[in-house]
Amino acid sequence: MSSRIVLRPAINAAAERLAAAGVHSPLVDAELLAAHVLGVERTRLVLTPLVSAQVLAEFERLVARRAQRIPLQHLTGTAAMGEIDLAVGPGVFVPRPETELLFAWALAHLEAVAHERAPVVVDLCTGSGALALAIAHARPDADVHAVELDRDALRWTRRNADLRVADGDTPITLHAADVTAPDVLDELTGRVDILVANPPYIPADAVLEPEVAEHDPPRALFGGVDGLDVVRAMVPAIARLLRSGAEMAIEHDDTNGADLAALLARHGEFRGITEHPDLAGKPRFVAAWRR
Known part of the structure; x- marks a missing residue:
């Protein structure tokens, strides 16, 4: 059975990294990237406290790109307006x-x-x-x-x-x-x-x-x-x-x-x-x- 890793410390570390890079909403962006990798709503992250090493690696890859000030929406591929999501890039x-x-x-x-x-x-x-x-x-x-x-x-x-x-x-x-x-x-x-x-x-x-x-x-x-x-x-x-x-x-x-x-x-x-x-x-x- 593969080992599982606690997600929240990784999110908190990502938020610190994004804040140091000058991102204006570091914790929100870190949580949105985690939710994107998991394919869940941000509000449901609490229901997925443990993740695989592969999920964590993908999350950290996206965080590194966000720290380079690549727009969050380019990383997730979507932006919201009203009740719909739009593809952007x-x-x-x-x-x-x-x-x-x-x-x-x-x-x-x-x-x-x-x-x-x-x-x-x-x-x-x-x-x-x-x-x-x-x-x-x-x-x-x-x-x-x-x-x-x-x-x-x-x-x-x-x-x-x-x-x-x-x-x-x-x-x-x-x-x-x-x-x-x-x-x-x-x-x-x-x-x-x-x-x-x-x-x-x-x-x-x-x-x-x-x-x-x-x-x-x-x-x-x-x-x-x-x-x-x-x-x-x-x-x-x-x-x-x-x-x-x-x-x-x-x-x-x-x-x-x-x-x-x-x-x-x-x-x-x-x-x-x-x-x-x-x-x-x-x-x-x-x-x-x-x-």
């Missing part, structure tokens, strides 16, 4: 927990859309498909459209979309298109009820953590000197797409929310412009409705 932006607030905003505002027709939802700069697919999962009655230009990201989006359909979710419509093009989604002009966007919004001179700077694709991160170049180009198309009274929300860097709100105000087609903070109180997204 090199070549696509890893969805952030903060974007859950934008997702929750979309669901809350979808409740107000007339029930006699399918609400039309658009997700610009969809990346892995996180927002579009989470919305489609939560609202199978919605007609969800997602737009992405980057070819590497599109491969991940299609993979995730196929996985969601295989799991029984309503398909989304994926558009390989430039969100800054004047005619993007021209066929949806004046028909969109809810629009969300998580565009490249980081100012060019921002100092980033290694997980971001070295592993997220730069095209998905940076939005020019002030971080709003892509947003500026998107705003006219957003105004064109939204039906009267429809609502939109755009995620932004915590340094440029007021500038985004002012940009929408200058455009003249938006009302109820509201800045929303995240759970840490930092500016996170701006919402408005089409007059």
Whole structure:
């Protein structure tokens, strides 16, 4: 009979190693890696106090890579949004927990859309498909459209979309298109009820953590000197797409929310412009409705 090893001391040692490497949530990451290797939820680690030498070796291998500041999601292969998990890896932006607030905003505002027709939802700069697919999962009655230009990201989006359909979710419509093009989604002009966007919004001179700077694709991160170049180009198309009274929300860097709100105000087609903070109180997204 093979010997079994107590897991908790290994997790604690891994947390110390990750903390020394500068990882912000060392114990959580160590536990998530252990849960990934065991194929269980993190909350159920207590039910597996002993592991084999092979399991421990795989765990320690992943911890060593995490200590090199490789993103946790690249090691586990998944990231969460709403009630779904998405496949992620090199070549696509890893969805952030903060974007859950934008997702929750979309669901809350979808409740107000007339029930006699399918609400039309658009997700610009969809990346892995996180927002579009989470919305489609939560609202199978919605007609969800997602737009992405980057070819590497599109491969991940299609993979995730196929996985969601295989799991029984309503398909989304994926558009390989430039969100800054004047005619993007021209066929949806004046028909969109809810629009969300998580565009490249980081100012060019921002100092980033290694997980971001070295592993997220730069095209998905940076939005020019002030971080709003892509947003500026998107705003006219957003105004064109939204039906009267429809609502939109755009995620932004915590340094440029007021500038985004002012940009929408200058455009003249938006009302109820509201800045929303995240759970840490930092500016996170701006919402408005089409007059």
